[in-house]
Amino acid sequence: MLDRQLADHGQTVKLRKGNTAAGEVAVKAFVRGITADEIVGTITQSDKKVTVSPTDLAIFGMPAAGGSVVVDDKPRAIVGSPEILKMDDVIVRINVVVKG
Template sequence: MTPAAAIAALNRQLALHGQDAVLRRSTWVGTTKTNFDVDVRITLRGYRPDELLGGITQGDSQVVLGPTEIAVAGWPDSMVDVPRAGDQIIAAGRTRSVIAAAPIHLGGELVRIDMQVRG
């Protein structure tokens, strides 16, 4: 499977089975906070009890996100195209903080992002 085919397959599945969300990164310049929001399509699920290992705690959730919306929107100030700890996901009326993000590459190209979120 090519990276483009993997991204297209993920985008189709997210369109069919995912939900709308907002990925937010906040930046500070002096005392002024600016939010940069990107509309994204995600899957969101809680972790099973047998997955509560390491830094994963009860109440954390897993988010799967494709790279398409982030690449199209373009993060400000040459920010990397992968969410990082401190970013937020706003979905289903709740704001969750990104604890960790695991980019998945195929053939050297980013095709999927798995995130652990809390809140």
């Protein structure tokens, strides 16, 4: 279901393993603002939450801290570890918080 929603309504972002475009991959994602109840530590309301499907990550692998997500042509650093959501022990979505 997530794949269908991303295809219909998601925006294209680029995932990078570091600060370089080498090996980046373009995927569809939902990009949302951070809500007040999600603010903790260094996370602020100017940060974004990016949701991607594991289907798009077969070649790239799991996004991780130290990597970045290019949103609206602006690289944003991934903060912390991704939030991995599973249903029946199968990964169904990955959420990452990005700064910048």
